[in-house]
Amino acid sequence: MAMNVGTTERLLRVGVGTALTLAAGFGWIGLWGFIGLVPLLTGLAGYCPIYTLFGRGT
Numbered sequence: 673m674a675m676n677v678g679t680t681e682r683l684l685r686v687g688v689g690t691a692l693t694l695a696a697g698f699g700w701i702g703l704w705g706f707i708g709l710v711p712l713l714t715g716l717a718g719y720c721p722i723y724t725l726f727g728r729g730t
Contacts, residue, residue, distance in 0.1 A: 675718035676729035685715030 677685070692708025695701045714720045723729055 673719050676723045677714065677718050677720050678730035681730045682715045682718055685711040689713070689715060 689708040689710070689712025692701075692705045693712060696703060696705025696708065
């Protein structure tokens with residue numbers, strides 16, 4: 673599984689994912705905020721399966 677997410681995008685994914693997950697965890701927003709786990713995990717891994725489906729990468 674090769675990395676297909678660039679450094680800048682990884683930083684953005686981790687930042688947004690962390691913010692959404694923490695906001696949901698503290699109850700500042702609804703449970704939908706836990707969707708932030710998706711960009712958080714893909715940012716940490718540096719791999720996005722959807723990019724693979726479309727043959728893309730950053």
